[in-house]
Amino acid sequence: MKLIVLGLSLSSSWGNGHATTFRALLRAFAERGHDILFLERDVPWYAANRDVADPDYCRLAFYSDLADLEGWRDEIGGADAVVVGSYVPEGVAVARFVQAAARGVTAFYDIDTPVTLAKLSRGDFEYLSPDVIPGYDVYLSFTGGPTLRRIEDRYGAPAARPLYCSVDPDAYPPLDVPKKWDLSYLGTYSDDRQPTLERLLIEPARRLPDLRFVVAGPQYPDGIDWPANVDRIDHLPPAEHAAFYSASRFTLNVTRADMIAAGWSPSVRLFEAAACAVPVISDVWQGIEELFRPGREIILAESGDQVAEVLRGAGAEAMGQAARARVLDGHTAAHRAAELEAHLDGAAARKSGPIAQPQRKSAEIPVQDETYSPRAL
Known part of the structure; x- marks a missing residue:
């Protein structure tokens, strides 16, 4: 056509x-x-x-x-x-x-x-x-x-x-690169996402000063108090996304408030990160369990305590591979x-x-x- x-x-x-x-x-x-x-x-x-x-x-x-x-x-x-x-x-x-x-x-x-x-x-x-x-x-x-x-x-x-x-799996392959960050987040600043980012990344970063974090994306206000162990990348071109995710032990998915209220609203970043076989920690909304199986293909978290517990534990390579398999099978x-x-x-x-x-x-x-x-x- x-x-x-x-x-x-x-x-x-x-x-x-x-x-x-x-x-x-x-x-x-x-x-x-x-x-x-x-x-x-x-x-x-x-x-x-x-x-x-x-x-x-x-x-x-x-x-x-x-x-x-x-x-x-x-x-x-x-x-x-x-x-x-x-x-x-x-x-x-x-x-x-x-x-x-x-x-x-x-x-x-x-x-x-x-x-x-x-x-x-x-x-x-x-x-x-x-x-x-x-x-x-x-x-x-x-x-x-x-x-x-x-x-x-x-x-x-x-x-x-x-x-x-x-996701285009050819553009988002798992890459064999050194792990640079324990938890990453990729997303443009949004007023309604920022409280979740504070709770699930910035708060754990303050609590775990020996770990490394990163937030990539434009339009973040100058007044944000970033902990010393949180790196900032203003804009990350798509060609660098796979390397960014692959350099992360875990990555964070944060959903806008309207999308949480509606449910069944997966972000493109969710599929892109999973395609790179990186374990994803996500906020919770209705329908996400029909896309990825919690505990096997994704980690759902509502508090900084939960995120900190995950980061203190061992890696979740098997979970990342399972998430990638789910993406290749249907997304x-x-x-x-x-x-x-x-x-x-x-x-x-x-x-x-x-x-x-x-x-x-x-x-x-x-x-x-x-x-x-x-x-x-």
Whole structure:
């Protein structure tokens, strides 16, 4: 199929998790035989921090504003499917334009579902509004579970389907490097994540001055009191993620408050770290036990005492390997590309007929029916 994606960013991973998500998914989607165009709003903060210029799996083009986007009307009209992502600048206007211009399937890909729904409930229509949701043929959500029914029942989406984040295992392999840190964390600063980071990393760091910690990610305020044994890395390009995780005895997963409340909202960092076979310590939210088995594939912690106890113990190499096996079995970009294809085909079938009919190899990952339950994951 010919797919057009209008997303927050493909060119720059600076300060966002969208770029790595799109890169892994679209590379795998292209490997299934599809043609992809990614349209990105040209904004100065990403233009100054681009780490992908010419991807080999899709065309990447930029538009300066809505008037400039008009020049892509014919391509959008001729595409088999058009996907608009969350946090796209002027996303409501972009949605109206796409829904008017597209003749194929239209989809909204919400990489921030709980945040989106919280914004809608406050009347904040920064990139999505209730009136455009029914105009999308399918609503693809980073969050599964009961949230999907809410999107359909409350906001009138014709179909809400889970499309969790994933990982490209070739980009996140286990690396044989010296262990530099006992506990690491990779993530952009967020007001609602900071209390958990304080509780599960900074507090244990103060309590265990003989151990080494690191926090990587931009936008942390200057006023944070970092213990002397906590290293800071302002920005870590994706190409360095695997080495970062592999140099950690354990790594920490911290979830935003809206995503904890919704449940079934795994972060892309969770899958990336697990793919590197690094044992993950995570905060607790409903649905995580359906992704990784607690105590065997992941460690769940609610207090600094629990984290400190884990760090005082021996390594958990077997747990890291088990987590990697779980990721390879069901959470790679190839799995998500097959699911995306099934969801778009399902939406097309409801309109007229299937659009994706690739030649499948016997060893290829099977496509699940587009009505599958997210609990099966």
